[in-house]
Structure formats: C-alpha cells, structure tokens
Amino acid sequence: MERKFYFPSLTERGKPFLVVHKGPVFSLNYxxxxxxxxxxxxxxxxxxxxxxxxxxxxxxxxxxxxxxxxxxxxxxxxxxxxxxxxxxxxxxxxxxxxxxxxxxxxxxxxxxxxxxxxxxxxxxxxxxxxxxxxxxxxxxxxxxxxxxxxxxxxxxxxxxxxxxxxxxxxxxxxxxxxxxxxxxxxxxxxxxxxxxxxxxxxxxxxxxxxxxxxxxxxxxxxxVLDIVGSCKFGEVLVKQFCVSVVHVRHTWDESEKYCEKRGGHLASVRDENSQNIIDNFLINK
Incomplete structure (x- = not known):
C-alpha cells in the first residue's frame, strides 16, 4: 500500500512527524x-x-x-x-x-x-x-x-x-x-x-x-441564483433566510448567543428541501 503526504511550511506548523505502532516494515522517501x-x-x-x-x-x-x-x-x-x-x-x-x-x-x-x-x-x-x-x-x-x-x-x-x-x-x-x-x-x-x-x-x-x-x-x-439568491458570498438561501456556516464548537445555548451577536439565529430545518440545501452546503463547503 502506497501513501503520499504533503507537509506545509515548517515555520508555520512545526516539524512533521511520523508515529509508528507495533513493528511494521516500510520504506520512506521524501x-x-x-x-x-x-x-x-x-x-x-x-x-x-x-x-x-x-x-x-x-x-x-x-x-x-x-x-x-x-x-x-x-x-x-x-x-x-x-x-x-x-x-x-x-x-x-x-x-x-x-x-x-x-x-x-x-x-x-x-x-x-x-x-x-x-x-x-x-x-x-x-x-x-x-x-x-x-x-x-x-x-x-x-x-x-x-x-x-x-x-x-x-x-x-x-x-x-x-x-x-x-x-x-x-x-x-x-x-x-x-x-x-x-x-x-x-x-x-x-x-x-x-x-x-x-x-x-x-x-x-x-x-x-x-x-x-x-x-x-x-x-x-x-x-448560482437558485442556490444563493441575493445572499452574501459564502451564504446560501434557505427559504427567506441567508444561511452561513460557523466553524466554532459551541453548545446549543452558546451557539444561539453567538448568532444573536451577529444579527442572526440558529438555522432551523423544517422540511426536506431545506435539509438537502444545508447538507449540500456542508458537504461542498
């Protein structure tokens, strides 16, 4: 089995490392x-x-x-x-x-x-x-x-x-x-x-x-107007709302407060069409 890995700049993310479990036999070229x-x-x-x-x-x-x-x-x-x-x-x-x-x-x-x-x-x-x-x-x-x-x-x-x-x-x-x-x-x-x-x-x-x-x-x-409507870049249209993704881990209450501070609310999925839009948004983000 052959694998290829790409390591970005060492100055930003530190030195690359490899963890080996048990006693595998392998060769490594870089x-x-x-x-x-x-x-x-x-x-x-x-x-x-x-x-x-x-x-x-x-x-x-x-x-x-x-x-x-x-x-x-x-x-x-x-x-x-x-x-x-x-x-x-x-x-x-x-x-x-x-x-x-x-x-x-x-x-x-x-x-x-x-x-x-x-x-x-x-x-x-x-x-x-x-x-x-x-x-x-x-x-x-x-x-x-x-x-x-x-x-x-x-x-x-x-x-x-x-x-x-x-x-x-x-x-x-x-x-x-x-x-x-x-x-x-x-x-x-x-x-x-x-x-x-x-x-x-x-x-x-x-x-x-x-x-x-x-x-x-x-x-x-x-x-694609059918997907984003007049929403901002990076948002999609779900019914009359513009929905975006926040890459921050919060509890439900913390998430609602986070959205409120930015003038929005947590998105509610109320039908299959909305679910499909959000699923595609997350998968293809």
Whole structure:
C-alpha cells in the first residue's frame, strides 16, 4: 500500500512527524516541493502570473463556497502577447490558503464569454495566422475523463510547459513551448472547484528562444441564483433566510448567543428541501 503526504511550511506548523505502532516494515522517501505545489484560492476572485525559469511543478485549486461556479480565463504564451485590456469590474485581494499565504494586489478581470451549456465548457481562442492576435472564433474543446491524482498526466512527454485543468472528472491539457501561438482558454465550471496543474520540464533551447512560456489566469465567482439568491458570498438561501456556516464548537445555548451577536439565529430545518440545501452546503463547503 502506497501513501503520499504533503507537509506545509515548517515555520508555520512545526516539524512533521511520523508515529509508528507495533513493528511494521516500510520504506520512506521524501523530497522538497516547489513553493506553488499546493496553493488554494478561496476568495471571490483572484489572478496569477507564472513565469517559470526552471523545472517546476505547481498545483493551484480554486475552491469557492457552495452555490458558486468558477469563471476562469487562462492564457499561455509570450508575455508580450498576453492580454492587457481588462474589464472595469474591480476585484478584491486574493486569499491564498497555503504555506506562503499572501495577498495579491487589487486588479481587474477580463470579461469572460462562455457557453450556456450546463457542463464544463472550455472555449479556446487560437489565432493560427498571427501570434499577436487575441483569438478568433471559440471552439468548444473535447474534455476527457481523467484522474487528477496521477502525477504524470502526460507531462513527461512535454518538453516545455504542460497545463492540465480539472473540473471533477473532466479534464483538458495542453503542452506549450516558446514560439507556439498564444492559447486563450475560458472555463465555466460545473461546480465550485477547479484544479490547475502546471509543470515545466526541460525546454528545447535554441538561438531564437529559450525558457518557458508565461502562464496567466484570472477567475471570479459566478453565483448560482437558485442556490444563493441575493445572499452574501459564502451564504446560501434557505427559504427567506441567508444561511452561513460557523466553524466554532459551541453548545446549543452558546451557539444561539453567538448568532444573536451577529444579527442572526440558529438555522432551523423544517422540511426536506431545506435539509438537502444545508447538507449540500456542508458537504461542498
């Protein structure tokens, strides 16, 4: 039986330790990982620019509260060709949940045009005639079923930058090298989580270009009105009430006082529909 464990920064959580019971026989291998190995974005919107200069393995996850879909735009290519025109909607600072948590500067997001199909849709704008173009018609890409726990995912066959995007069991991947046309991917997720794996392996170096393409992505939350209504980010609508989850252990009386101080009350489950909403909220939080 094989197990993999990830230990965040030692400076924040202390040294990792292993407790062994009785007398098992086992082997143990460990290695350091890159700073971007396990980064989770949890705020309403955020962005990232990644410009690898050496071999790199990154895992980014956008994990929004239940009742929100992820609108994601991802670009790969020469930094000079990247989109610089953005929409006028101002975003808030990004919350990053990892060993090197830090806030991003406020910036604006590109407008995203997506298909209305109720599945993960990825529109690829690839200008084949002019690398400086921002894209033309959007063709819906075919998505394959894959396992995001696989460490390979085809990146060993990519001499350059390999990007994989998961939405549940749906996946899309692309290998990009310097000099390739810019790729402009737009995603509307099925649920509230999207995972992005970026791996940079030994590129082919020549006299014209070397190193890796640049990766940029923006995302923002798109609320599902049937679930959240006009409630705040992180809340769901149960009948006429906005319900949120508090991660604090209290007795019943203490919980009621806790809610009252914040202008609310403990939620009462009065029917099966309310129960289903709250169950999904807790499971997919």
């Amino acid at each position: 290695h350091l990982v890159d700073y971007c190995y396990n980064v989770t974005y949890t705020s309403r919107n955020g962005s990232l620019v990644l410009n690898p200069i050496k071999n790199l393995l990154c895992h980014f996850r956008v994990h929004l509260p239940y009742g929100n879909r992820v609108l994601l735009r991802l670009q790969m290519g020469d930094d000079k060709l990247m989109t610089t025109t953005v929409a006028t909607t101002t975003t808030t600072s990004t919350t990053i949940k990892n060993d090197s948590a830090q806030s991003r500067e406020d910036e604006t997001l590109d407008k995203i045009k997506l298909s209305s199909f109720d599945v993960m849709m990825m529109t690829d704008s690839l200008n084949k005639s002019d690398n400086r173009g921002g894209g033309g018609g959007g063709d819906t890409l075919k998505l394959n079923h894959d396992d995001d726990d696989d460490d390979d995912d085809g990146d060993r066959d990519c001499d350059g930058l390999h990007v994989v995007v998961w939405d549940g069991s749906l996946t899309w991947n692309h290998c990009s090298k310097n000099g390739d046309p810019k790729r402009d991917i737009q995603v509307w997720s099925q649920k509230n989580i999207v995972t992005i794996k970026i791996s940079a392996r030994t590129p082919i170096i020549n006299s014209e270009s070397s190193g890796y393409p640049v990766v940029k992505f923006w995302y923002h939350a798109e609320p």
